[in-house]
Amino acid sequence: MNRFTITNPANCIGCHTCEAACAVAHLDAAEASSFQQDSFRPRLKVIFGREITSTTQCRHCDNAPCVIACPTKALTHVGDTVQFVGERCFGCKTCVIACPYGAINLVNHKVMKPVPDSISARSVQPIAFKCDLCVDRANGPACVEACPTQAIRLTTSASADEMLSATRERATHNPAT
Amino acid sequence: MEKVCTVCPYCGTGCGMELSVENGRIIEVKGDKAHPVNQGELCLKGYYGYQHVADNRRLTTPLIKRDGHFVPVGWDEALDYVAKRLTEIKAQHGPDSFALFSSARANNEDNYAAQKFTRAVIGTNNIDHCARLCHASTVSGLGTTLGSGSMTNSIPEIGTHSDVILIIGSNTAECHPLIARQVVNAQARGAKVIVIDPRGTDMANKADIFINPKVGYNIPVINAMINVIISEKLHKPDFIAQHTTGFDDMARAVEDYTPENIELMTGIPAQQLVEAARLFANAKAAAILYAMGITQFTHGTANVMALSNLAVITGQIGRPGAGICPLRGQNNVQGSCDLGALPNSYPAYLRVTDEKVATHFEQAWQAKLSRNVGLRVTQVPAAIEENKLKALFVFGENPLMSDPDSDELRHELEHLELVIVMDLFMTETARRADVVLPSTGWAEKDGTFTNTERRVQRVRKAVEPPEGAREDWWTFGEIAKRMGYDGMSYNSAEDIWNEVRRIVPATYGGISYARLDHEPGLCWPCPDENHPGTPILHQGGLFATPTQKAELRPVLFDPDILPKEKGIVYERPMLGCIAEHTDTEYPFLLTTGRRVYHYHTGTMTRKSPVLHQLAPEERIELNPADAKELGVRDGDFIRVETRRGYIVARSMVTDRVQPHTIFGTFHYWEACCNELTSAGPLDPEAGIPEYKISAAKVSKSSPAEAAAWHKKISDICKIDLQYVGTRSQAYA
Numbered sequence: 001m002n003r004f005t006i007t008n009p010a011n012c013i014g015c016h017t018c019e020a021a022c023a024v025a026h027l028d029a030a031e032a033s034s035f036q037q038d039s040f041r042p043r044l045k046v047i048f049g050r051e052i053t054s055t056t057q058c059r060h061c062d063n064a065p066c067v068i069a070c071p072t073k074a075l076t077h078v079g080d081t082v083q084f085v086g087e088r089c090f091g092c093k094t095c096v097i098a099c100p101y102g103a104i105n106l107v108n109h110k111v112m113k114p115v116p117d118s119i120s121a122r123s124v125q126p127i128a129f130k131c132d133l134c135v136d137r138a139n140g141p142a143c144v145e146a147c148p149t150q151a152i153r154l155t156t157s158a159s160a161d162e163m164l165s166a167t168r169e170r171a172t173h174n175p176a177t
Numbered sequence: 178m179e180k181v182c183t184v185c186p187y188c189g190t191g192c193g194m195e196l197s198v199e200n201g202r203i204i205e206v207k208g209d210k211a212h213p214v215n216q217g218e219l220c221l222k223g224y225y226g227y228q229h230v231a232d233n234r235r236l237t238t239p240l241i242k243r244d245g246h247f248v249p250v251g252w253d254e255a256l257d258y259v260a261k262r263l264t265e266i267k268a269q270h271g272p273d274s275f276a277l278f279s280s281a282r283a284n285n286e287d288n289y290a291a292q293k294f295t296r297a298v299i300g301t302n303n304i305d306h307c308a309r310l311c312h313a314s315t316v317s318g319l320g321t322t323l324g325s326g327s328m329t330n331s332i333p334e335i336g337t338h339s340d341v342i343l344i345i346g347s348n349t350a351e352c353h354p355l356i357a358r359q360v361v362n363a364q365a366r367g368a369k370v371i372v373i374d375p376r377g378t379d380m381a382n383k384a385d386i387f388i389n390p391k392v393g394y395n396i397p398v399i400n401a402m403i404n405v406i407i408s409e410k411l412h413k414p415d416f417i418a419q420h421t422t423g424f425d426d427m428a429r430a431v432e433d434y435t436p437e438n439i440e441l442m443t444g445i446p447a448q449q450l451v452e453a454a455r456l457f458a459n460a461k462a463a464a465i466l467y468a469m470g471i472t473q474f475t476h477g478t479a480n481v482m483a484l485s486n487l488a489v490i491t492g493q494i495g496r497p498g499a500g501i502c503p504l505r506g507q508n509n510v511q512g513s514c515d516l517g518a519l520p521n522s523y524p525a526y527l528r529v530t531d532e533k534v535a536t537h538f539e540q541a542w543q544a545k546l547s548r549n550v551g552l553r554v555t556q557v558p559a560a561i562e563e564n565k566l567k568a569l570f571v572f573g574e575n576p577l578m579s580d581p582d583s584d585e586l587r588h589e590l591e592h593l594e595l596v597i598v599m600d601l602f603m604t605e606t607a608r609r610a611d612v613v614l615p616s617t618g619w620a621e622k623d624g625t626f627t628n629t630e631r632r633v634q635r636v637r638k639a640v641e642p643p644e645g646a647r648e649d650w651w652t653f654g655e656i657a658k659r660m661g662y663d664g665m666s667y668n669s670a671e672d673i674w675n676e677v678r679r680i681v682p683a684t685y686g687g688i689s690y691a692r693l694d695h696e697p698g699l700c701w702p703c704p705d706e707n708h709p710g711t712p713i714l715h716q717g718g719l720f721a722t723p724t725q726k727a728e729l730r731p732v733l734f735d736p737d738i739l740p741k742e743k744g745i746v747y748e749r750p751m752l753g754c755i756a757e758h759t760d761t762e763y764p765f766l767l768t769t770g771r772r773v774y775h776y777h778t779g780t781m782t783r784k785s786p787v788l789h790q791l792a793p794e795e796r797i798e799l800n801p802a803d804a805k806e807l808g809v810r811d812g813d814f815i816r817v818e819t820r821r822g823y824i825v826a827r828s829m830v831t832d833r834v835q836p837h838t839i840f841g842t843f844h845y846w847e848a849c850c851n852e853l854t855s856a857g858p859l860d861p862e863a864g865i866p867e868y869k870i871s872a873a874k875v876s877k878s879s880p881a882e883a884a885a886w887h888k889k890i891s892d893i894c895k896i897d898l899q900y901v902g903t904r905s906q907a908y909a
Contacts, residue, residue, distance in 0.1 A: 009382075010364070010365075010383070011361050013350035013354055013361065013379050014350055014351070014773075015220050015221060016221055016773055017354075019221075019791060020224065020787050020788070020791055023787070024787055040787075040790040042791075048833075049382075050831075050833060051382060053350075053382050146219075146224060148208075148215075148218035148354060148358050149358045
């Protein structure tokens with residue numbers, strides 16, 4: 001089973017701390033000092049509606065529509081996550097349409113070496129962009145760590161099992177609920 | 178890497194935090210796990226709002242304006258100049274020609290120094306600060322009815338003890354996120370939440386009962402709840418008989434406020450009011466959380482007293498988790514009130530008009546003191562207009578953005594002979610000053626903050642201030658010395674604090690720096706070193722009023738005109754109406770508030786890039802029905818105009834606001850809603866303006882008009898966008 005983060009709307013107060021933490025966690029040292037709008041991008045989004053407050057982010061689906069849709073394998077399964085490899089993306093946007101959660105954004109990406117004198121040589125092109133579960137971060141997903149109300153939690157195969165047995169336990173003792 | 182424990186400099190929640198310092202710079206902020214309020218958690222301002230500390234736009238030298246331009250000068254020259262000018266103005270126009278705006282951002286020690294300077298050195302009580310614009314109604318309201326104008330309980334009790342939480346006029350999730358966390362914790366325990374708010378805030382999403390009145394209709398809703406409680410006999414007659422006065426008048430005043438009548442008046446279903454009343458009255462421990470949606474009205478004091486009536490008759494006060502919680506806005510707005518940055522009181526709310534009190538302070542300070550109540554912040558523009566005021570000293574406040582009707586205030590400031598601004602940055606107000614003095618910020622000095630639950634906490638120096646910046650209390654002491662007063666030559670913040678403890682021991686005697694090093698703050702009153710502090714006020718129904726009884730007051734409301742005739746049959750009734758009504762010319766109701774990303778005028782948060790990147794510009798909330806009618810799509814520019822002026826800003830189309838209501842903030846100088854708000858009329862008791870209601874017209878705008886507006890407001894604010902950046906250029 002893939003790992004994923006999910007937000008409990010009962011706890012989410014819409015404070016946007018997760019967005020800030022996400023954007024900061026993905027800045028490299030040079031970007032962190034300059035803070036250009038281009039590099040400062042949260043990968044999850046707080047949804048603040050009239051009835052509910054929550055966040056949307058990548059669910060790292062096991063049978064992921066984005067992975068199936070991607071013609072260049074820019075979106076692939078890596079271990080128990082779905083990851084995005086920027087170099088392979090050519091901006092076809094199929095994944096954006098395929099994702100049922102709206103978790104994939106298109107963002108402007110600076111192309112390092114545009115082909116000189118080519119008519120298609122734009123220095124900036126849109127590519128897909130999504131949650132990477134902070135796989136390289138020692139403390140796990142930054143949003144989970146920062147959330148002041150523990151609304152966002154990381155679900156792993158082990159924690160799902162734990163939750164299931166707790167639910168079964170509760171249901172056995174108290175069938176009415 | 179060094180770790181320093183301190184307190185968050187933003188809202189009144191007062192979260193404990195740990196700064197990681199490397200090479201003299203803060204590199205990371207973490208929540209303090211041992212702190213009772215936030216238990217290791219922080220919101221985004223706590224985590225990322227520190228970056229302004231090392232910003233290169235910090236002021237680093239005193240500046241004196243000569244021929245319209247700021248000239249950097251040395252500290253001695255600046256202090257000599259200020260002392261000379263103040264001495265001249267005092268001699269020529271008298272001490273009451275001087276006023277000082279103290280700072281709810283600065284620590285207790287700075288505030289104490291500021292009020293001592295104003296009173297002992299200048300000889301006037303013209304000292305006030307922005308509490309006048311936020312919780313003045315609480316100080317006057319709860320101060321009268323309960324004897325203490327502050328939060329009655331501690332924050333953690335909400336999470337652990339309250340089983341019903343009534344949130345009225347507070348956008349808790351955005352303005353006090355770590356208090357909202359306590360509400361969420363309470364709900365996980367099974368507590369019920371009632372939210373009364375004209376806006377669909379996040380707390381409304383979380384509510385078990387959400388009552389959605391029009392802006393300004395607080396009293397009808399609260400009185401209807403009281404009406405139900407009394408008619409269904411859910412009140413506590415024994416408690417009322419023993420611990421209160423005025424029940425019969427109060428009860429008679431709510432007789433007309435039946436749920437059915439209020440449904441006719443407001444459209445709120447009567448059944449909802451009945452359910453809310455029953456839920457509240459039957460709670461084991463019910464807490465009321467409120468903020469600007471109660472206080473910022475011309476009848477703010479009446480609103481507060483209505484809430485006080487509700488809590489007192491149901492006995493929901495003076496027990497763990499049961500009480501009235503005004504959520505104070507700023508990190509130290511409680512402290513600056515407590516320390517006497519108010520025109521009518523010395524530290525610990527001792528009245529300036531009381532001869533015995535005045536004599537006590539005269540002996541302590543060795544100075545002749547005025548017995549006259551001074552000017553309030555909101556009376557200052559009129560006093561300038563009347564030629565009574567000649568010099569204004571503003572520190573750690575940015576009134577040109579935070580006070581109502583910016584244009585009028587800008588106009589008035591020009592009539593002053595001397596404006597002194599002491600701040601971290603060249604604020605919109607500082608640009609119009611004659612003298613600008615650089616000060617040290619929260620992470621660069623020692624001291625104490627008092628949060629909304631009256632918890633006095635230690636603020637610790639983590640990094641060196643920029644070269645040239647000085648602590649506010651040092652600057653006040655130096656000016657005092659040059660004006661011939663030696664009683665303010667302190668060596669440290671602790672020095673000042675110990676003087677405070679000596680001078681008002683009943684409140685602070687037991688709160689020493691040594692104790693604060695081991696304990697996570699102490700709630701005043703704390704009279705001696707063995708006293709544990711007082712997290713819960715009014716325990717056992719013993720109120721802080723002179724009679725030890727809570728005062729119940731008749732509160733009456735009529736939207737159109739003050740119900741004076743109806744009030745005639747009562748002794749001291751509280752009356753409310755709405756000051757500015759919408760009409761055919763100004764058909765929209767503009768209401769103002771804050772957003773989670775920024776703090777007030779953005780002086781600090783807009784210089785903290787993470788926060789600024791998340792919310793770089795103003796968005797005015799507009800209901801989808803209105804947007805459709807105006808042909809405005811989400812994000813289009815709109816023009817908002819009131820009788821005071823206009824702004825152009827982007828829209829945010831959302832059904833969180835009711836039709837014909839718009840919501841904006843005062844975070845952005847580019848589109849500050851205080852260009853639009855009204856500076857009068859004021860609440861007669863509290864002197865607070867009606868920020869929450871202005872009649873406005875709204876029209877679709879264009880990028881071209883937005884650009885023209887931006888140019889205009891840049892010129893007005895004297896902000897040259899080319900020069901926002903480097904240290905030397907910032908002074909140009």
